[in-house]
Amino acid sequence: QKEVEQNSGPLSVPEGAIASLNCTYSDRGSQSFFWYRQYSGKSPELIMFIYSNGDKEDGRFTAQLNKASQYVSLLIRDSQPSDSATYLCAGYAGGTSYGKLTFGQGTILTVHP
Amino acid sequence: NAGVMQNPRHLVRRRGQEARLRCSPMKGHSHVYWYRQLPEEGLKFMVYLQKENIIDESGMPKERFSAEFPKEGPSILRIQQVVRGDSAAYFCASSEPGLAGRYSYEQYFGPGTRLTVT
Numbered sequence: 001q002k003e004v005e006q007n008s009g010p011l012s013v014p015e016g017a018i019a020s021l022n023c024t025y026s027d028r029g030s031q032s033f034f035w036y037r038q039y040s041g042k043s044p045e046l047i048m049f050i051y052s053n054g055d056k057e058d059g060r061f062t063a064q065l066n067k068a069s070q071y072v073s074l075l076i077r078d079s080q081p082s083d084s085a086t087y088l089c090a091g092y093a094g095g096t097s098y099g100k101l102t103f104g105q106g107t108i109l110t111v112h113p
Numbered sequence: 114n115a116g117v118m119q120n121p122r123h124l125v126r127r128r129g130q131e132a133r134l135r136c137s138p139m140k141g142h143s144h145v146y147w148y149r150q151l152p153e154e155g156l157k158f159m160v161y162l163q164k165e166n167i168i169d170e171s172g173m174p175k176e177r178f179s180a181e182f183p184k185e186g187p188s189i190l191r192i193q194q195v196v197r198g199d200s201a202a203y204f205c206a207s208s209e210p211g212l213a214g215r216y217s218y219e220q221y222f223g224p225g226t227r228l229t230v231t
Contacts, residue, residue: 034219043204043222044156088156099146099208100169101220103156 003027004091006104015113019076023089023104026070032092033065033072034101037085044088048074079111115140117207117223118187125229126195134190134226138207144168145188146220147180150202162188195230202227 006023013019023033032051036044050056050063050072062075072091076083086108090101118137126132138145147159158172162182173180177195182188192199206220 036222043225046219046221049219090156099144099161099220100158100171101146101148101156102158103148105155 003102004089004104006089006107010108010110012110012112013079015079015081015111017079019079019083019109021074021087021107023072024070025091027093028070030091030093034090035063035074036088036090038088039085081111081113084110117205117221119205119223119226121226122224123227125231127231128196129194132192132195132228134203135187136205136223137187139221142207142209144208145182146206147190148204148206150204197230200228200230
């Protein structure tokens, strides 16, 4: 079983819509979660992080964490064509995992005009 | 804006040669992580270093790969006797230290080194 799983997509939404990206994790000890955006041929760019249950909002982005269900999501409101990228979910297990992040396979998002 | 720096950005090596990849962390960061992204695969953790210390190398292949972060200068990921399967994008990330192992500070990635083995 993969430690961090993402719905592989691809996900296609029209411009202006809400894009919903989902991620589940198997390690109940996971403490922190991060969402990265990666454009083709580029490096991952951190867009959101969340440590506590509930929602965290930053501009058009909302991260949601439910530790009981072992579920993390990212909502992108008012999606723009420039949001088209691969979105990576990553978890940190804490303890002896030190700084190691475990990444999901990524979800490809396409926002069409 | 002193972000994470990596060089070279592109590296071509023939089978059997050595590859040296360099990473300078973001200003104020003392922790460095190396990840590898194989074509059509996700990012995989390789090693986590602090100055003069390897903290976690659980993701490093057992042979040919080594990493260091000396007191002075950049972190180096070294691959000896490269093979075609080593062709990948190698990313370095840096962060502030975590809090007593419970939370991880955010990791910021460099532009990566794309290694091609011919």
